[in-house]
Amino acid sequence: MIRPGIKRGTAELAILSILEEEPLHGYEIARRIEEQTKGKLRFTLASLYPLLYRMEQRGWVRGAWENSASGRRRRCYRLTPQGRKKLAPLRLEWAELFRALRRLAKVADA
Amino acid sequence: MIRPGIKRGTAELAILSILEEEPLHGYEIARRIEEQTKGKLRFTLASLYPLLYRMEQRGWVRGAWENSASGRRRRCYRLTPQGRKKLAPLRLEWAELFRALRRLAKVADA
DNA sequence: GCTATTATATAAGAATCCTATATGTAAGGG
DNA sequence: CCCTTACATATAGGATTCTTATATAATAGC
Numbered sequence: 001m002i003r004p005g006i007k008r009g010t011a012e013l014a015i016l017s018i019l020e021e022e023p024l025h026g027y028e029i030a031r032r033i034e035e036q037t038k039g040k041l042r043f044t045l046a047s048l049y050p051l052l053y054r055m056e057q058r059g060w061v062r063g064a065w066e067n068s069a070s071g072r073r074r075r076c077y078r079l080t081p082q083g084r085k086k087l088a089p090l091r092l093e094w095a096e097l098f099r100a101l102r103r104l105a106k107v108a109d110a
Numbered sequence: 111m112i113r114p115g116i117k118r119g120t121a122e123l124a125i126l127s128i129l130e131e132e133p134l135h136g137y138e139i140a141r142r143i144e145e146q147t148k149g150k151l152r153f154t155l156a157s158l159y160p161l162l163y164r165m166e167q168r169g170w171v172r173g174a175w176e177n178s179a180s181g182r183r184r185r186c187y188r189l190t191p192q193g194r195k196k197l198a199p200l201r202l203e204w205a206e207l208f209r210a211l212r213r214l215a216k217v218a219d220a
Numbered sequence: 221g222c223t224a225t226t227a228t229a230t231a232a233g234a235a236t237c238c239t240a241t242a243t244g245t246a247a248g249g250g
Numbered sequence: 251c252c253c254t255t256a257c258a259t260a261t262a263g264g265a266t267t268c269t270t271a272t273a274t275a276a277t278a279g280c
Contacts, residue, residue, distance in 0.1 A: 002207050004268055005235070008118040010211060011267080017215035027227050037210040047268050049229065072276055074227060095218045097112050098208050100147040101120060105127035108205045109219060114237055115266070121236080137258050157237050159260065182245055184258060 002040050011043055011051055013094060016079065016087050019061060023078035026052060052077060060086055112150050121153055121161055123204060126189065126197050129171060133188035136162060162187060170196055 014033050018024065024032070026048050034042045055061045060083030066076045101107045124143050128134065134142070136158050144152045165171045170193030176186045211217045 002203055002210065005119045005122075006203055006207055008236080008267060009115045010207070010215075012115075013211065013215045013217075025227075033214065036214045040206055040210045041214065044269070045228075046230080046270080051267085072227060091215065091217050093112055093116055094211060094215070096150055097116055097120070098217070098219065100112065100150045101123065101204060104143065104146045104151065105120075105123045105201065105204070107123075107201050107208070109208070118236060118267080135258075154238070155259075156239080156261080161236085182258065 001042060007041060010041065011047060012055070013090055014041065014043075015048070015051065015055065016060065016083060016090065019077060019079040020084065020087060023076050025066070025074040025076050027074070029077075055083070059083070111152060117151055120151065121157060122165070123200055124151065124153075125158070125161065125165065126170065126193060126200065129187060129189040130194065130197060133186050135176070135184040135186050137184070139187075165193070169193070 015029060018029055018032055018036075026045060030043055030045055030048055052061065052063065056063055056077070059080055061077045062080050063075045063077045066074055068074060098107075098109075102109055125139060128139055128142055128146075136155060140153055140155055140158055162171065162173065166173055166187075169190055171187045172190050173185045173187045176184055178184060208217075208219070212219055
């Protein structure tokens with residue numbers, strides 16, 4: 001597990017990237033982050049929900065209540081066109097951080 | 111310039127890496143971070159000083175007052191053996207974050 | 221009926237970084 | 251000699267992000 005102090009700031013990028021492929025609800029977003037990183041990256045739902053609200057207020061995602069087959073209500077978030085536009089520059093900024101830390105701190109790229 | 115929300119947590123790694131090469135004082139540490147990352151990564155001294163104090167309390171660095179040739183007093187920090195031992199696992203953890211974000215969020219590695 | 225899983229929500233706190241402010245020395249130009 | 255820039259450390263107050271802890275509630279399996 002990567003510690004909080006190091007993964008800080010990655011949640012926003014993670015959510016946008018996952019919603020780019022498919023609209024999902026919060027619980028499932030958390031599950032996929034953990035799954036796709038083989039447990040290295042993990043967020044509690046208490047972190048993700050407030051972040052999803054902020055992203056909705058900024059117009060990056062839009063949530064809609066949904067009644068699933070099982071009858072449980074859940075809030076399904078989808079990426080807005082504005083949210084999609086944020087993704088490319090955000091990825092670039094992270095790539096620049098990687099480059100900077102490889103040079104400065106000799107962090108391996110493998 | 112990489113934004114604070116994204117570079118969060120990198121200062122500790124940056125300081126340890128720079129002090130690995132040579133003992134330095136705070137002002138010069140800040141200068142080298144900026145220089146070696148071509149301005150992409152930059153920390154204010156108000157961020158670095160409290161961080162250096164914490165790292166000294168943990169025994170990772172040791173500071174000593176020094177009277178430079180010009181007569182200005184300054185606090186020169188050097189890496190302790192314990193600090194040196196922290197560096198390898200810290201670099202590994204950052205490398206794991208990079209891997210996770212490349213897979214999960216399609217961040218470029220170039 | 222009990223427990224595990226699914227699902228959302230909020231409060232209180234820790235950690236890290238920022239801007240703003242303060243202090244003081246040294247060097248160079250006018 | 252004064253003013254500005256560069257050097258150098260220090261602290262207060264605030265923003266952001268993530269955590270643990272707590273609450274609620276429906277469904278599925280035993």
